[in-house]
Amino acid sequence: MSERNTRESGDRVPAIAVSGLAKRYGDIEALRGLSFEIGPGEVVGFLGPNGAGKTTTMRILTGFIPASDGEVRIAGRDIFSDALEARRAVGYLPETPPLYPEMTPESYIDFVAKLKDVPRANRKRAVERSLERCGLSEVRNREIRQLSKGFRQRVGLAQAIVHEPKVLILDEPTVGLDPIQIREIRTLIGDLASTGGQTVLLSTHILPEVEAICQRVILLDRGRMALDQSMAELTGGGKSLEEVFARVMTRDEATEGEAA
Numbered sequence: 001m002s003e004r005n006t007r008e009s010g011d012r013v014p015a016i017a018v019s020g021l022a023k024r025y026g027d028i029e030a031l032r033g034l035s036f037e038i039g040p041g042e043v044v045g046f047l048g049p050n051g052a053g054k055t056t057t058m059r060i061l062t063g064f065i066p067a068s069d070g071e072v073r074i075a076g077r078d079i080f081s082d083a084l085e086a087r088r089a090v091g092y093l094p095e096t097p098p099l100y101p102e103m104t105p106e107s108y109i110d111f112v113a114k115l116k117d118v119p120r121a122n123r124k125r126a127v128e129r130s131l132e133r134c135g136l137s138e139v140r141n142r143e144i145r146q147l148s149k150g151f152r153q154r155v156g157l158a159q160a161i162v163h164e165p166k167v168l169i170l171d172e173p174t175v176g177l178d179p180i181q182i183r184e185i186r187t188l189i190g191d192l193a194s195t196g197g198q199t200v201l202l203s204t205h206i207l208p209e210v211e212a213i214c215q216r217v218i219l220l221d222r223g224r225m226a227l228d229q230s231m232a233e234l235t236g237g238g239k240s241l242e243e244v245f246a247r248v249m250t251r252d253e254a255t256e257g258e259a260a
């Protein structure tokens with residue numbers, strides 16, 4: 001069982017390791033030297049105002065776009081030089097999941113399982129399990145285009161987990177869902193982490209959601225880290241997340257232009 005490509009063995013390898021990450025889109029500096037590590041099994045809320053760089057970071061972590069500078073390792077694998085292995089270790093729910101409206105949840109998840117190289121012998125079981133976990137069993141044979149937004153979001157989640165990745169990257173997984181669906185998706189994410197041992201990085205603008213499921217918060221602001229703290233530390237003083245963030249963001253504005 002030698003894993004030549006990983007630097008350490010077992011659980012000490014961070015699930016996500018980001019160092020000096022930078023991304024420029026022409027003149028726009030979307031990320032400006034971002035570094036953090038997330039350990040196996042952690043559920044981390046990835047927050048920040050619109051345009052802070054959350055989606056950009058997630059796209060780089062999942063190998064969808066290249067970085068301008070910096071290093072990313074997923075479960076010890078370099079996302080640039082060891083892209084295939086690194087991408088295999090990650091499941092990604094993008095802001096807008098690329099679903100095929102003519103397919104059914106079952107055929108789509110099976111298709112994704114093939115793309116993700118789930119071995120043939122396990123594929124049926126993997127598809128079954130993923131449909132079941134995401135509450136899709138009853139609609140498995142309907143066309144995706146006939147499904148409500150919440151169910152389409154579940155299909156997005158099902159494709160992210162079908163290959164049982166160590167790391168889940170979820171970009172606003174509950175956006176546009178009704179309160180009941182939001183609660184169900186939250187429970188599902190919590191279950192994936194507690195029973196599946198998966199590491200979850202999730203972006204959202206809903207702070208109670210973060211309080212409900214995350215153990216740690218990373219707050220981005222204009223492409224930089226504004227805060228990285230455990231939930232216990234953050235809310236230990238009896239303040240709500242909203243108050244803590246309002247304070248961090250106003251402090252940042254006051255020191256705008258100074259070195260970070």
Ligand SMILES: Nc1ncnc2c1ncn2[C@@H]1O[C@H](COP(=O)(O)OP(=O)(O)OP(=O)(O)O)[C@@H](O)[C@H]1O
Nearest residue numbers: 025028029030048049050051052053054055056057
């Ligand atoms: N393809 C692109 N081309 C040019 N600029 C981009 C592109 N994608 C993102 N940007 C810019 O990069 C910055 C970060 O955007 P990003 O989408 O990562 O933010 P975000 O934190 O996900 O915001 P939101 O909360 O609105 O989803 C913004 O200034 C945005 O305009």
Ligand SMILES: [Mg+2]
Nearest residue numbers: 054055056095
């Ligand atoms: Mg975004």
